[in-house]
Amino acid sequence: MRLDEKYLNGLMIAGLLALPLWAVMADQPFTITLVTRAVILALAAVGLNIVLGIGGMVSFGHAVFFGIGGYAMGILAFHAQTYTALELGLFTTDGTKFMPVIWLVAMITSGLVAFFIGLLSLRTSGVYFIMITLAFGQMFFYFAISWAQYGGEDGLSIYVRNDFPGLNTLIPIQFYAICFTLLCVVLFLFARLQASPFGLALNAARQAGTRVETVGLNPMRLKLLAFVISGAITGLAGALFADLNRFVSPTMFSWQLSGELIVLIIIGGVGRLMGPVIGACVFVALEHFLGELTDFWHVYLGVILLCIVLFGRGGLIGLLTGKEGAHV
Amino acid sequence: MKKFLTAAAFSALCATGALAEVKVGMITTLSGGGAGLGIDVRDGFMLAIAQSGRDDIEVVIEDDQRKPDIAVQLSDKMIQSERVDVMTGIIWSNLAMAVVPAAVNQNVFYLSPNAGPSPLAGKGCHQNYFNVAWQNDNLHEAAGAYANGADYKKSFIMAPNYPAGVDALTGYKRFFEGELAGEVYTELGQTDYAAEIAQIRASDADSVFFFLPGGMGISFLKQYADSGIDLPVVGPAFSFDQGILQAVGDAAMGVVNTSQWNKDIDNPTNTAFVESFQAEYGRLPSLYASQGFDTANLLLSALDKADPSDADAFREALRAAEFDSTRGDFSFGPNHHPVQTIYAREVIKEGDVFTNKILGVALENHSDAYAAECKM
């Protein structure tokens, strides 16, 4: 049976609406937490999907932006909760616990960092690109570990979730509503972007860089902008993830996390709108249920991933709709 | 196969949950690197629960994979879905910092079987948080005290560059009265210590103190033993514990390390614990196993007196700490951290097995440096 991708996408969104609502009624708050985790990881991977799926850049260092988003939240909220001033050279602030401001800071900072990393990394391609992005990830990881002011390896605990006007973010379903709404907004933007002239050009840059040049467009600039947008979205996800856990630590910068984000996309389907979403849901479910079965659940996760690569070209969406994913 | 059997035994235990009146949530590291510590804590804890014969205690065990974000989510699960009364099990300080403050603020009791980060002992202490193991600095402080007793004048000290490492060197310096021949922060997870060993050789130190948990310590000790430097080495128990010692081998022989527990501490509880642990799991218990065992017994002693639903009474019962500890005397200080004796041990070989023997007391009835900052 072949499913139309549109129906599949609709089904997925409906599921993400229905499951938490069911969990509220059945009084299963942890289910909401799990779905929130999946939604935030999906958001991060949607960001990655812009460079990976559309632009064909295999970034093995996207945890950098996830971590920067997390630390943006952690640092701002830390100063707000301890009433200490945060000196930023020209001006001083007391931090903030107001989510929209935190998101903005997270997105701007990670976008800026993405600009510089992209500027340097895009000089390379192929395996070298994979490795130089990994190297940037490692630099940030080690930096965060030894950044004693903000907890170093211990990380930063934010005791109370940050505020959003009109909502009590401590209630799982309300926090979920925020994350879900942001995911929907970003998915919508992703869809627009993918179909827009920019998306088309970026997609072309992945498949035939020379072609893009010969029609008078600069693939480097296309890719760099994509990298910045992607970094900002992943940064936003990082800020939400930190708020979900009320905690930030250097593990948000780890190369395993970069790897996991890639895995999410491949499970779902590279370059597909809902690929990261499906991937994240499946991944979180696997992590949760396999973990209950055995201490050695990583073995099974490995086998499943292997099967997806070897037999499931195009990820789960590819399997269900019969379409192959983007070639990277 | 043994592991699966015990896991099955646990789930059988959990299955009796229908009758359970008290629910305990254990978040600990059971997979990936560092799983050995979590497994020991879990086994020690479950041994005590099984020996108590109580079937009204349900223990929910979850694996945090040593990832803080996973630990936080499991903690949410324990509190929101499982509605546990008491939580325990976390091995690592960074995970504890991620989980404990939020958990105790939601009126759950937390009994720490291993990690004791300084914020939780000082300004961030909480009436529902009890540490059954040690404050992080304790064993390092004891090492400093031991170094004074051994008449060391000039120590070369080193630890990884992360908060617990910084705390370790601070703890040692707090008690050590001699000078420092060198102070080095290594990279976390570093496996080659040739450069540091060369620095030790070039220094005029008369002793070496190091805190390098897990594989880092194994690597350092093997390389140090091979370097031909024969300065005495002192360290906290973590690199000389039962689980890890066999991997260090001869390189650890004779090294002095500090610990609040050893299998030869002479009291009936400890003797029985060591015997029954060996009988049940077929290996010698480790420090972590003893901590898990003591944590469970503290919990059991409090449950005998009060129900967790009566939080005040239950807290009082915990604070009284009227249980037979494997360490002998045990009581809580004002910040709910142990006041206990810390020993200096020496690594010896019993037959084919490397283990520790108590040399003497390093610090008697020792509390911690942060208790004064705790306003409960």
Place this chain on the structure above:
Amino acid sequence: MSSILIIEQILNGLQFGVMLFLMAAGLTLIFGVMGLINLAHGSLYMIGAFAAAAVAGVTGSFLLALIAALAAAALAGAIVEMVVIRRLYSAPHLDQVLATFALILIFSEGTRWLFGSFPLFLDIPDALSGPVTLPGGIEYPFYRLTLIGIGLAVAVGLWALIERTRLGIQIRAGENDREMIAALGVDISKLYTLVFALGAALAGLAGALVGAIQSVQVGMGEPVLILAFVVIVIGGIGSVRGALIGALLVGLTDTLGGVFLPELFKLFMENGAAQKTGSALASMGIYVLMGLVLIWRPTGLFGARA
């Protein structure tokens, strides 16, 4: 800081470098010949160390342990190549990354299931233990000198293999033109299995040799893997010569950076703070080195120009 100490640190950097070379050589060969990114190379290193520890534990012989390490890693490599890897040669890099990432999970937890969660014991053989005195009065562990020797011997051996033997000709041909070696009548799939097993054996050898002075435990392969990748990226992927130069550069940068950066900061900072800042920067050192090399030469020092 005395010159003795500096020489000793340089030796340490060299020793670290040649061990990295053993890892990196296999990685770069596999990429050069088959075009495959193998993240699971670190697992083969771990397998080598575990096999050595297990055999040394039973027989007490370090030599047998080394042979076991080579054999186990080569065998594991060959099996993995035949079952999984050969389906990935034509796959995009992305699939290779994911599949070999999956292999890491399987190998790591599988090893833990077999050997338990605690580190294993593997010690330096008595004949090689203890320090020797070098000219100039430098005391240096004999085992580490041996490691430098073995590493350099392997480098020479690899060079001879690639430049002087029939297999080497096939390998070089494979790097340049896959269709050509098929035309030469070489059984490609056999060649690929052989190259993969060779790379695996080198990684296993490194695991066993290093395992004797470090801890043999699950997950020991990943940090080395990342370093080995840094090495081959600096050296230029596919180039064995590049791997050697890159490995030595990384080894020296890491060792000397860790020693000298804190000293440098002590000139204008308080002792403890200098230590912390210096070692924090040192831990980033090799990644900074890699970034600089790639910005300067986007395909590494000896990589094929695009």
Place this chain on the structure above:
Amino acid sequence: MSDPVLATLNLNKSFGALKATDNVSIDLKPGEIHAIIGPNGAGKSTLIQQICGGLRPDSGQVLLCGQDVSGHSTQARAQAGLGRTFQISQLCMEDTVLENAILGAMGAEGLAWRFWQPALKRPELRDRAEAALERVGLSDDRDICCANLSHGQRRQLEVAVALTLSPRVFVMDEPMAGLGAGGSKRLTGFLDGLRVEAPILLVEHDMDAVFALADRISVLVYGKVIATGTADEIRASTEVRDAYLGDAA
């Protein structure tokens, strides 16, 4: 005589000891088709690369409409009016025919930096792309995925993408390669009509097409232009004959 639209002046390029382009000066006048022929390895591709911006010459100039573009990037030259087709199709194989043409239209309209309205729904892009497809006869196949096109259709699409740019000059690298006799004939007819729109610099192996189309022919051997002239002049040139025969022998 009008000024050339495209010209190279004393272009030189070496790879080590090999001189791939040796003091090449050619030009292309409005309304003409100038073909470049030569045996394999004569340096035709290297020359095209230097004209289009893929390779930087060691010395010499490339003039586009009288302007020196030697230091310009590929995309700057494209913007200045250089439309190119490739010997090996450079198309986005996962995209549809229309999307490939739209990409060209985007370059022409300078509309790549728009993020909101779908590219396929912008009338200016669509009209331009459809018009180009119409001219090469691919209109009915506009929604087919490029990967499913036949070889001939891909060559047609290559030309269509170049058309969307409305260039001032075409540079075509073996557009007939791999086409059957019928396909070659049709494309020959099409290019014949195209020259009034913009002149064509044509590199081609298909001699029938070359002699049928070219107003002038230059012969490139070992990186050097050994002869330039009309079809008849080239046919009559002994030098050219020697070069080809010598090469064959």
